[in-house]
Amino acid sequence: MTVTTIERLADHIGETVTLRGWVHNRTSKGKLHFVMLRDGTGYVQCVLVKGGVGEELFEQVSRAGQESSLELTGHVEADERAPGGFEIKVSDGRVYQLVEEYPITPKEHGPDFLLSRRHLWLRSKRQWAILRIRDAVITSIRHFFDERGFVCIDSPMFTPSACEGTSTLFEVDYFGEDKAYLTQSGQLYAEASAMAFGKVFCFGPTFRAEKSKTRRHLTEFWMLEPEVAFATLEDIMQLAEDLIVRIVGDVLQRRRRELEALERDLSLLERIQGGFARITYDEASKILLEHPGSEFVAGDDFGAPDESILSGLHDQPVLITHYPKDIKSFYMKEDPANPSRVLCMDMIAPEGVGEIIGGSQREEDLDTLLASIAKHKLPKEDFEWYLDLRRFGSVPHSGFGLGLERVVGWIAGIEHVREAAPFPRLMSRIRP
Ligand code: 4AD
Ligand code: MG
Numbered sequence: 001m002t003v004t005t006i007e008r009l010a011d012h013i014g015e016t017v018t019l020r021g022w023v024h025n026r027t028s029k030g031k032l033h034f035v036m037l038r039d040g041t042g043y044v045q046c047v048l049v050k051g052g053v054g055e056e057l058f059e060q061v062s063r064a065g066q067e068s069s070l071e072l073t074g075h076v077e078a079d080e081r082a083p084g085g086f087e088i089k090v091s092d093g094r095v096y097q098l099v100e101e102y103p104i105t106p107k108e109h110g111p112d113f114l115l116s117r118r119h120l121w122l123r124s125k126r127q128w129a130i131l132r133i134r135d136a137v138i139t140s141i142r143h144f145f146d147e148r149g150f151v152c153i154d155s156p157m158f159t160p161s162a163c164e165g166t167s168t169l170f171e172v173d174y175f176g177e178d179k180a181y182l183t184q185s186g187q188l189y190a191e192a193s194a195m196a197f198g199k200v201f202c203f204g205p206t207f208r209a210e211k212s213k214t215r216r217h218l219t220e221f222w223m224l225e226p227e228v229a230f231a232t233l234e235d236i237m238q239l240a241e242d243l244i245v246r247i248v249g250d251v252l253q254r255r256r257r258e259l260e261a262l263e264r265d266l267s268l269l270e271r272i273q274g275g276f277a278r279i280t281y282d283e284a285s286k287i288l289l290e291h292p293g294s295e296f297v298a299g300d301d302f303g304a305p306d307e308s309i310l311s312g313l314h315d316q317p318v319l320i321t322h323y324p325k326d327i328k329s330f331y332m333k334e335d336p337a338n339p340s341r342v343l344c345m346d347m348i349a350p351e352g353v354g355e356i357i358g359g360s361q362r363e364e365d366l367d368t369l370l371a372s373i374a375k376h377k378l379p380k381e382d383f384e385w386y387l388d389l390r391r392f393g394s395v396p397h398s399g400f401g402l403g404l405e406r407v408v409g410w411i412a413g414i415e416h417v418r419e420a421a422p423f424p425r426l427m428s429r430i431r432p
Helices: 006-012 055-061 111-116 125-147 187-197 233-254 256-261 266-270 281-289 304-312 366-375 380-391 404-412
Strands: 016-029 032-038 043-049 069-078 086-097 171-173 179-182 199-207 220-229 277-280 318-321 338-342 344-349 354-361 397-403
Touching: 006 016, 006 043, 006 086, 016 043, 016 086, 032 055, 032 069, 043 055, 043 069, 055 086, 125 199, 125 233, 125 256, 125 404, 187 199, 187 220, 187 380, 187 397, 220 233, 220 404, 233 256, 233 266, 233 318, 233 344, 233 354, 233 397, 233 404, 256 266, 256 404, 277 281, 281 304, 281 318, 304 318, 304 344, 304 354, 344 404, 354 404, 366 380, 397 404
Parallel strands: 043 086, 277 318
Antiparallel strands: 016 032, 016 069, 032 043, 069 086, 171 179, 199 220, 220 397, 318 344, 344 354, 354 397
16 A cells, blocks of 8 residues: 655655645536545545545544545546546545534634634645745745755744843743843844854744734744845845745755645746846835825835835835934944944835834954944943944844745745644744
């Protein structure tokens, strides 16, 4: 008995194989059962004919509702009209569990209903497609950095200090002594790692107590953060662009079935070939100020509607650079040509998706950094270790952070990032 998976069926045409999975749906007509089986790797139609299988199995399958678990053995036939291109003519099998009323049916359910049943919702075809795309994005990222000689050095999740402003910190009780927080970004530790290993990245969960219920915000999300010693802003902009081109290319190649299941317009992804537009904050501001309907206020950070306008002007992601120092984080390097600006970049994805990457060259001068820490009213003692990086062999260096769920959401073409996380954590949701 050959046990295989649906994604491997092409290797078994004309053979008899066993598949194990769950009933996605079933229709029965007299002497026939059509079971759409899913096994996590794909979907395939299995046909049971009365008399062609044991009586008990035929009878049990007639009662097998959605998500009943079973094993089916049958002949693999290539059939162009069948979804996925194969059909199984079943000769044998067994039922693990018959399910009669599965709570998530093919009819429309509201997001709250589905989110409360996320542990089951994961089995839906749409979620299957999105989370397999997420998996391919992660693999692509790891390959990309490995091939370029980066070393993965992960940052801690418990931290004693803020990295991205103090307003979105999750405080945790750390044995009642020091205050501790869940990390907002692994960057400061990645900088230390870059001074030890040259080219590094960290990739893990990050936390923000975002009191905003937007379609772009999670309270727990995964961030990829490369950090490169001796790199300039220019260097990491190129790195970010190469990475995005690579990720989109890999997903188009490895997850085409899933993109099609989501009815994603592939032509929009096929355009992502590199040569992203680069504009400064001042140029972007000018565009927004002249844009009818924009509520942008000169000098402010861009809001979601502003990013949507800017991204709508381009087919590919656009890089916005040189933001005002006042609205950006303390560690960003001042632009030597204009001290009111910093050497930073945000990458804005097309189709109104907005920011997917934020990065910068880092301030490497001890005194300038000290002044910046004071200006942001951050407790200097907590940053002593970080300041050591500017005391002992300081060099220019740069890095960025990529929000995994935002990238997956963009590529998958979904409305809300919550579907890009297996078990999303939102302001109003921590269960299941
Ligand atoms: O722009 P951010 O805040 O940058 C940093 O944290 C830097 N320390 C990164 C670095 O330079 N190493 O966040 C980086 C990215 C954003 O561009 C966005 O894609 C994502 O993280 N992000 C979120 N994704 C989902 N939910 C949220 N609440 C997010 N906040 C940021
Ligand atoms: Mg940002």
